Amino acid sequence: MISRRYTNPFILGKKIPEELFCDRNEETRTLIKQIRNGRNVALVSPRRLGKSGLIHHCFAQEEIVDNYYTFYIDLYATSSLKELVALLGNEIYRSLKSRQSKFVEKFFAMVQSLRLGFSIDSMTGNPTIDLGIGEIQVPETTLFEIFQYLEAADKPCLVAIDEFQQIGAYSEKNVEALLRTYIQRCSTTSFIFSGSKRHVMSNMFNSPSKPFYQSAITMGLSTIPLSTYEAFAIRLFKAYDKEIDSEVVQMVYDCFEGYTWFVQMMMNELFSITDKGGRCTADMIPSAERNILSLQESSYESTMHMLSVKQKQVLHAIATEGYARTVTSGAFIKKHHLVSPSSLQTALTALIDKTIVVLTDKGYRIEDFFFARWLRSTL
Numbered sequence: 001m002i003s004r005r006y007t008n009p010f011i012l013g014k015k016i017p018e019e020l021f022c023d024r025n026e027e028t029r030t031l032i033k034q035i036r037n038g039r040n041v042a043l044v045s046p047r048r049l050g051k052s053g054l055i056h057h058c059f060a061q062e063e064i065v066d067n068y069y070t071f072y073i074d075l076y077a078t079s080s081l082k083e084l085v086a087l088l089g090n091e092i093y094r095s096l097k098s099r100q101s102k103f104v105e106k107f108f109a110m111v112q113s114l115r116l117g118f119s120i121d122s123m124t125g126n127p128t129i130d131l132g133i134g135e136i137q138v139p140e141t142t143l144f145e146i147f148q149y150l151e152a153a154d155k156p157c158l159v160a161i162d163e164f165q166q167i168g169a170y171s172e173k174n175v176e177a178l179l180r181t182y183i184q185r186c187s188t189t190s191f192i193f194s195g196s197k198r199h200v201m202s203n204m205f206n207s208p209s210k211p212f213y214q215s216a217i218t219m220g221l222s223t224i225p226l227s228t229y230e231a232f233a234i235r236l237f238k239a240y241d242k243e244i245d246s247e248v249v250q251m252v253y254d255c256f257e258g259y260t261w262f263v264q265m266m267m268n269e270l271f272s273i274t275d276k277g278g279r280c281t282a283d284m285i286p287s288a289e290r291n292i293l294s295l296q297e298s299s300y301e302s303t304m305h306m307l308s309v310k311q312k313q314v315l316h317a318i319a320t321e322g323y324a325r326t327v328t329s330g331a332f333i334k335k336h337h338l339v340s341p342s343s344l345q346t347a348l349t350a351l352i353d354k355t356i357v358v359l360t361d362k363g364y365r366i367e368d369f370f371f372a373r374w375l376r377s378t379l
């Protein structure tokens, strides 16, 4: 039974309420099985397929809730070990506190280096924590204490570190080696490392010269099968007294190659423009897409603003192609009126670095399907 708590049941976000979460049963089972067997997992897939959602979904399963303390940090916006340590400290303290765990009382006794970050909430009078990088004097020491604390918990701890590849770009040297050393010493704490930069993640976990070599089981994630997503979408429309033609779900799914975020975003918009008691039909797809593009337009404009002329040219050329096998070939350069292969390669590398362009089995493409459409519409 689906409750009607939400104005729109197609949720866009990392944490999706259980009843509105589509499938991933097998992936959930696999992930939990690894955890149960004390293995660390590297969860690797292209962006927007549902890695973060899957982690939160696993954390919400009874077996995990009952037997583990779970913590989740997202390194996306971090650029130093200090920030990582601050995030982890905040997350552990706040999450144990919100679960009213007795174990939290030992936090400041064991993580002594964070005593300065402790304060009293003026509203509730309760102890609270709000760590910034200023509170982290020696990140190595604090991290060491945090791991010791986790290991001393009365239940095993499960720590998910999302966008893990980010540690490769940290200002400090040897963060990978340091983390690896601490993690290796943990016997009851398990880790999920999640990331979308396939090459970086693969290099971290599968290359013999790297600290994390063979320290986690690598798990991929594919698209949710069309038939499963279709049944899910139809069920959600029905639960809210609306209908949707299966053809619409199929068209949207095909158009965005089943990539969860884009499909879910389109369904969210299609749901919102379908009247109560009404039916969503294929002729509504173009206006749903237009609405989404106009919502995103200012963010696309600011992305463009940050790019060099060369990068913009490459981006437009790839958007026109959809998929570009090569960007530096004579034919491609001629077709798109580009110049100098060497500077094209530099521009392409920068776009890949910013994850604006991704390399797939079919060639280079713009990561954000909506952005690609918007770019085409501006040509």
Ligand SMILES: Nc1ncnc2c1ncn2[C@@H]1O[C@H](COP(=O)(O)OP(=O)(O)OP(=O)(O)O)[C@@H](O)[C@H]1O
Pocket: 011, 012, 013, 014, 016, 020, 021, 022, 023, 024, 045, 046, 047, 048, 049, 050, 051, 052, 053, 054, 195, 196, 260, 261, 262, 264, 265
């Ligand atoms: N199982 C699901 N059921 C319904 N919607 C989902 C599901 N998984 C993901 N989504 C939708 O797709 C979006 C993207 O998912 P999520 O953020 O988990 O992907 P991700 O792989 O972590 O992406 P990124 O690499 O960009 O961080 C979510 O915000 C949500 O709207």
Ligand SMILES: [Mg+2]
Pocket: 051, 052, 053, 162
């Ligand atoms: Mg994510």
